[in-house]
Amino acid sequence: MTQNVNNGYGQIDWKRQIDRDRQIIEEFHANRGKVDGPFAGASLLLLDTTGAKSGQSRTHPLVYYSENGRLFIFATKAGAPTNPDWYYNILAHPEVTVEIGTEKFPATGVVLGEEERAQMYAKQAALSPRFAEYERTTTRKIPVVELVRW
Helix, strand or coil, rough: CCCEEECCCCCEHHHHHHHHHHHHHHHHHCCCCCHHHHCCCCCCEEEEEEEECCEEEEEEEEEEECCEEEEEECCCCHHHHCHHHHHHHHHCCEEEEECCCCCCEEEEEEECHHHHHHHHHHHHHHHHHHHHHHHHHHCCCCCCCEEEEE
């Protein structure tokens, strides 16, 4: 059974989304961190988390924002009313692995406080208008997580 959620853009087929993510991950690995399609030219990383409930390793392709050597990811879930699973994984197990291009490194996910969250989210939304749209289509505050290298 496929779960569909209305995020303001219509229905999201999560099984199809998982298949799309798998293709992005394969393309990322095959092309040294570069992908085509909707993420072409975007700052994209792969985030490996440990499942909050399952304890299993999960890989998530995510857009990131970098400033002064700091990395930030955004729990948009395309403006859906709930946070993405990877966010809950980080809350339960903040130790993650990050891949950018051909570099892979351990990091700790740290959820930003409201003031810095708002600043970083505004910067990302200025770079990519779809992030501003995600914020408009949901009633929740979209969390921002800093990935702190070890």
